[in-house]
């Protein structure tokens with residue numbers, strides 16, 4: 001491990017943009033397929049990895065939803081999340097706000113309770129054994145209807161005190177945030193925080209809509225906001241957090257090359273950008289890999305890495321006293 005890697009891993013970090021289904025490594029996919037007697041269209045782990053070449057978001061989503069088919073029982077969801085927490089802990093993640101897509105599972109006949117109870121069991125174990133705190137973000141699939149999202153919100157009712165926020169993911173183009181205005185308003189009325197993918201493939205207008213129509217607390221990705229100077233100024237002025245995912249951006253061709261990644265431009269514009277892994281099993285890296293890859297490609301200095309780690313806590317849904325504690329821990333590492 002070199003000096004940069006050691007510094008990144010030692011920095012306490014929060015991960016704010018992680019789809020738990022996107023942390024399904026091919027090895028676990030095979031193990032769960034066997035455990036559940038499910039056929040998958042791959043001969044080997046290498047075969048699965050070879051299929052992970054995407055030209056856009058939809059290419060990836062098709063494979064990602066198919067892969068999630070091996071997840072059947074509460075134990076499967078617990079094992080999936082536990083594998084993520086182990087990996088995140090090794091990267092110095094001390095807090096994770098994880099998205100899950102209930103509709104990907106309930107539409108296959110899996111009970112909402114099996115999904116969330118499995119995740120909650122892993123979250124409790126991760127806190128007890130690894131010292132990682134976590135929160136759940138329930139994401140609606142935007143290629144489905146708003147009525148379907150309302151149904152999901154209703155299914156979540158018995159667990160609402162265990163869910164921190166709702167999110168909006170899946171195919172962005174053609175499914176603007178405004179399509180979910182009423183269900184986001186209902187979620188806010190229930191005391192949930194709000195976040196939405198916007199400006200990953202979609203235009204700056206979708207970022208405006210996420211802010212103005214949905215009233216989000218965070219923007220997931222937000223890359224294309226940079227095309228609109230007034231929007232950038234507003235995001236900076238309002239201290240809006242962007243959960244940026246460099247390796248995802250590369251794999252889904254949001255950027256052609258990491259050398260052209262806009263992360264440092266975002267920081268220079270005063271945006272509260274953070275670094276996250278999105279779907280690490282599919283995009284070739286967890287959080288520390290993302291910090292490292294973008295740091296090397298864009299020549300980030302230690303001060304930038306410290307700023308990014310701090311942003312991950314100020315942009316989290318943690319209470320102010322916990323945020324202050326984590327910021328002090330970052331300063332202790334930075335000054336060491």
Ligand SMILES: Nc1ncnc2[nH]cnc12
Nearest residue numbers: 019169170171197278279
């Ligand atoms: N990067 C991404 N964008 C939209 N939906 C997703 N679901 C999982 N990963 C996603």
Ligand SMILES: [Zn+2]
Nearest residue numbers: 019169220278
């Ligand atoms: Zn995402």
